[in-house]
Amino acid sequence: MSVPVIYSPQYQLYNFGPQHPFSPVRLEMLLDLLEHLGHPLHFVEPAQATREEVRSVHLESFVRRVEAASRGERSPDFEHYGIGTADTPIFPGMDEAARWLVGGTLTAARMVSSGQAKEVLQLGGGLHHAQKDLASGFCVYNDLSVAIRHLTQQGLRVAYIDIDVHHGDGVQWIHYDEPGVLTFSIHESGRYLYPGTGHTHEIGKADGTGRKLNIPLEPFTEDESYLEVLQMGLEPALRWFRPDVLVVQCGADAHFQDPLAEILLTTQAYAKIFPLLRQYAAAFAGGRAVYT
Numbered sequence: 001m002s003v004p005v006i007y008s009p010q011y012q013l014y015n016f017g018p019q020h021p022f023s024p025v026r027l028e029m030l031l032d033l034l035e036h037l038g039h040p041l042h043f044v045e046p047a048q049a050t051r052e053e054v055r056s057v058h059l060e061s062f063v064r065r066v067e068a069a070s071r072g073e074r075s076p077d078f079e080h081y082g083i084g085t086a087d088t089p090i091f092p093g094m095d096e097a098a099r100w101l102v103g104g105t106l107t108a109a110r111m112v113s114s115g116q117a118k119e120v121l122q123l124g125g126g127l128h129h130a131q132k133d134l135a136s137g138f139c140v141y142n143d144l145s146v147a148i149r150h151l152t153q154q155g156l157r158v159a160y161i162d163i164d165v166h167h168g169d170g171v172q173w174i175h176y177d178e179p180g181v182l183t184f185s186i187h188e189s190g191r192y193l194y195p196g197t198g199h200t201h202e203i204g205k206a207d208g209t210g211r212k213l214n215i216p217l218e219p220f221t222e223d224e225s226y227l228e229v230l231q232m233g234l235e236p237a238l239r240w241f242r243p244d245v246l247v248v249q250c251g252a253d254a255h256f257q258d259p260l261a262e263i264l265l266t267t268q269a270y271a272k273i274f275p276l277l278r279q280y281a282a283a284f285a286g287g288r289a290v291y292t
């Protein structure tokens with residue numbers, strides 16, 4: 001059975017301009033690659049997230065400013081909200097564009113929570129740096145956290161797994177005190193790389209204590225050590241936490257040719273990581289997983 005793939009041409013609207021590294025061309029390249037590899041794709045059109053859905057994790061004061069920036073208004077206080085920085089510049093329609101990506105991840109989560117699908121691939125999204133009142137690191141709204149919020153509201157226990165080379169800080173902080181959300185991020189150490197967090201002592205607070213896990217890696221870590229610590233850290237955590245569903249941020253920037261970081265994974269490692277994660281989903285989460 002083919003895995004549903006959530007995609008909308010509207011994802012192309014999330015575009016910070018030709019000079020910016022986070023180019024939507026990568027989505028088209030991925031679609032081309034999947035087609036050339038002969039994978040049968042079952043496309044599902046997402047619904048755009050509403051303002052209320054975005055507000056399930058973001059503060060009103062922040063959303064109001066994203067909307068104003070999106071309409072072309074300017075204010076010196078945008079900067080306090082991370083809006084209009086070099087990493088996350090303002091572009092017309094940024095609110096609507098970001099809500100398309102949130103909607104895609106939310107559509108994927110709804111398909112899983114309703115039992116319509118077990119595994120879903122959402123081609124956009126994965127905007128793990130956005131915080132409740134802060135745009136950061138190419139991320140305006142945090143689609144992952146909106147989806148996680150939906151899943152926990154259905155009474156599901158969520159294990160969030162982040163293999164992006166950068167720490168999944170936004171998701172970690174948004175759910176930092178929540179006992180029903182395990183966050184697990186493996187990344188290049190914050191001593192060397194943006195966003196500077198993701199240290200082993202960040203373990204959650206209040207009822208969430210012990211449920212936020214970080215594996216910071218030294219620069220130049222290669223396939224074998226990466227896979228070893230991923231398995232050593234993640235498997236016992238999932239066995240202990242017993243999630244109902246996995247939400248996975250599949251950032252591929254730990255690849256050795258990525259110019260923004262210094263972890264040295266090859267495609268050989270990725271060819272092992274994903275079967276491993278699917279095996280974990282089957283063993284510990286009833287086969288349920290959302291991949292972004």
Ligand SMILES: [Zn+2]
Pocket residue numbers: 164165166251253
């Ligand atoms: Zn990244």
